[in-house]
Amino acid sequence: MRIVVVGAGVIGLLSAVQIVADGHRVVLVDQADIPFAGSTSSDWHRVIRALHLDDPVATADAVLAHHQWLRLQRLLSTRIYEPVGALHVLPADDLARAQQVLSGAGSGAHLFGPLSLASTYTQIRFPDGATAVLEDLAGVLLADRVLAACRGWLRQSPRAELVPHRAVVAVDADNPAVRLADGEVLSADAVLLTAGAWSRGLLPAPLADELVLCRQSMVFCGVPAQDAAVWSATPPISTFGTSNGGWLVPPIAGTPLKLSAASACRVVTEVGDISTPAYWRDHLVEEFAPLVRGLGADWLTGGRDAYYLMRRSTGGPMVAVLGERVVSYAACGGSSFKFAPLIARSLVRQVSGAAAGAEPVLSPTVP
Ligand SMILES: Cc1cc2nc3c(=O)[nH]c(=O)nc-3n(C[C@H](O)[C@H](O)[C@H](O)COP(=O)(O)OP(=O)(O)OC[C@H]3O[C@@H](n4cnc5c(N)ncnc54)[C@H](O)[C@@H]3O)c2cc1C
Numbered sequence: 471m472r473i474v475v476v477g478a479g480v481i482g483l484l485s486a487v488q489i490v491a492d493g494h495r496v497v498l499v500d501q502a503d504i505p506f507a508g509s510t511s512s513d514w515h516r517v518i519r520a521l522h523l524d525d526p527v528a529t530a531d532a533v534l535a536h537h538q539w540l541r542l543q544r545l546l547s548t549r550i551y552e553p554v555g556a557l558h559v560l561p562a563d564d565l566a567r568a569q570q571v572l573s574g575a576g577s578g579a580h581l582f583g584p585l586s587l588a589s590t591y592t593q594i595r596f597p598d599g600a601t602a603v604l605e606d607l608a609g610v611l612l613a614d615r616v617l618a619a620c621r622g623w624l625r626q627s628p629r630a631e632l633v634p635h636r637a638v639v640a641v642d643a644d645n646p647a648v649r650l651a652d653g654e655v656l657s658a659d660a661v662l663l664t665a666g667a668w669s670r671g672l673l674p675a676p677l678a679d680e681l682v683l684c685r686q687s688m689v690f691c692g693v694p695a696q697d698a699a700v701w702s703a704t705p706p707i708s709t710f711g712t713s714n715g716g717w718l719v720p721p722i723a724g725t726p727l728k729l730s731a732a733s734a735c736r737v738v739t740e741v742g743d744i745s746t747p748a749y750w751r752d753h754l755v756e757e758f759a760p761l762v763r764g765l766g767a768d769w770l771t772g773g774r775d776a777y778y779l780m781r782r783s784t785g786g787p788m789v790a791v792l793g794e795r796v797v798s799y800a801a802c803g804g805s806s807f808k809f810a811p812l813i814a815r816s817l818v819r820q821v822s823g824a825a826a827g828a829e830p831v832l833s834p835t836v837p
Contacts, residue, residue: 471822472497474648474658476638476672478504479511480613480807481799482664483620484542484814486630491545492818495629497656499648501637501668505617508744510666510776514690514725516611516807517706517717519556520577521603523568530575531812536607538811548619549612552722556608557591557704559711562601569603578606593693593700593763597711610706610722611807638665641672643793660821663798667741667777669788673798677790681779681800683741687734687750688776690726691769701727714757726771729758735803738777746773778803789817797821 471494475482478500489496498504505512518539520532539551560568565581572579582590582602596602624630640649647657663672670678693701704720715732719725734750734757751773759765779800781788787802797820799813806813818824 471495471659473660473662473818473821474499474646474656475662475664476500476641476648477663477665477668478506478617478621478632478634479509479664479666479801480616480810481511481666481801481813481817482662483617483624484810485662485664485818486624487542487545487620488814488818489822490624490627490629492822492824493629494822495631496624497631497633497658498624499633499636499638499650499656502635504621504632504634505614510778510801511613511617511807513613513688513774513776514728515719515722516613517556517608517708517719518551518611518808519558519605519608519706519708520575521556521558521568521572521605521608521708523560523564523571526571526574529571529577532805532808533575533577533607535808535810535812536609539611539808542811546619546623548615548622549723550616550619551609551611553607553609554722555604555606555705557602557604557707558709559587559596559600559602559707560709561711565601565603572603572605576607580604580606591700591704593697593704594707595761595763600711604705608705610719612723612725613807638672641792641796643796646793646795660795661797662817662821663792663796664801664817665798666801667779669779669798669800673790673800674792677788677798680782681788682782683738683777683779684735684803685738685742685775685777686730686803687746687754688728688730688774689746689751689754689770690728690772690774691765692771693721693727693769694764697764710761712761716757716761718758718762727769729754729762731757733757741777744775746775750775776803791820795821795823
């Protein structure tokens with residue numbers, strides 16, 4: 471089978487790897503470089519956190535994803551995952567439930583009371599009385615390394631063709647094919663659209679209208695040399711229990727400290743540049759100064775904005791079945807990177823007509 475994949479972010483690249491691993495041929499097309507520094511997937515890191523407190527199924531899927539990433543790391547022969555756990559500040563009343571949900575999914579968890587939390591992560595000023603859970607089967611994915619390793623692996627395969635700098639402008643859902651900006655048509659047995667934040671341009675109007683485009687700012691920091699040891703033993707913190715929805719990724723494997731918050735997300739109309747406006751850089755420094763001891767503008771080494779789509783009705787991703795062998799996956803913010811191995815496997819099974827496996831089935835939207 472020959473499958474055309476449009477978009478070489480994490481979803482497209484892992485789908486292409488899956489297609490080759492399944493014995494098919496893949497043509498992976500991107501409007502820019504492969505990988506593209508302006509894609510949402512391109513960054514120092516992304517986090518796997520398994521705990522979804524009110525959703526044991528998503529928690530179990532995330533634990534499965536943790537194991538899949540370790541498997542992928544072996545396949546790609548590159549260090550792409552630092553399984554250092556993930557820390558969540560939660561109300562004391564939720565700790566036992568969090569531990570139960572994680573243990574039900576096969577993950578260990580360590581609980582922190584206010585004193586042990588403050589004395590373990592001395593560089594963080596947690597809100598008064600904060601308690602937390604540290605989950606085991608979680609950690610930091612080195613995002614840019616993931617993308618580069620997938621490209622390297624695909625380049626070695628005679629069954630993979632990489633086509634950078636060719637934008638797709640139209641999709642034939644009845645006779646699987648895509649039309650490129652220069653008029654060339656690529657026909658295939660199946661087409662997978664994984665165009666990330668650009669997906670609306672390839673979808674029929676009713677589906678495109680269901681997607682909201684968001685932009686989020688992140689800042690990168692260098693930490694003082696005297697704090698390097700405590701930072702190197704710090705896991706990603708997915709929530710501080712603060713109303714701004716702040717989170718951080720520690721400096722790990724040579725990466726900088728990364729800070730962002732839900733309060734740095736806004737709805738926009740178009741995908742634009744990825745530089746972080748001064749207003750949002752200052753906003754993040756202001757939000758984190760009370761949480762990270764010593765943090766000031768002098769810590770900043772850079773910033774980056776990223777775009778994502780969310781489905782208006784659910785806030786999550788959208789899977790759209792456009793034809794018998796043409797499927798689109800519009801990823802969301804927050805969790806599509808960590809689930810990418812499961813998403814890719816599910817999408818490839820769907821377009822190739824293979825029997826469904828044990829992995830979660832994505833609920834399709836049929837136009
Ligand atoms: C600030 C932020 C933090 C996040 N943190 C996490 C996290 O910690 N954990 C997690 O699991 N997830 C996280 N996510 C979500 C995750 O990063 C994204 O959902 C995921 O990277 C999207 O991947 P993608 O492959 O769908 O899209 P992208 O990476 O954007 O790739 C899409 C590709 O399609 C190409 N393309 C688009 N249109 C066309 C066209 N017409 N023709 C040809 N090529 C085209 C683009 O050039 C691009 O290369 C975060 C998202 C944001 C914004």
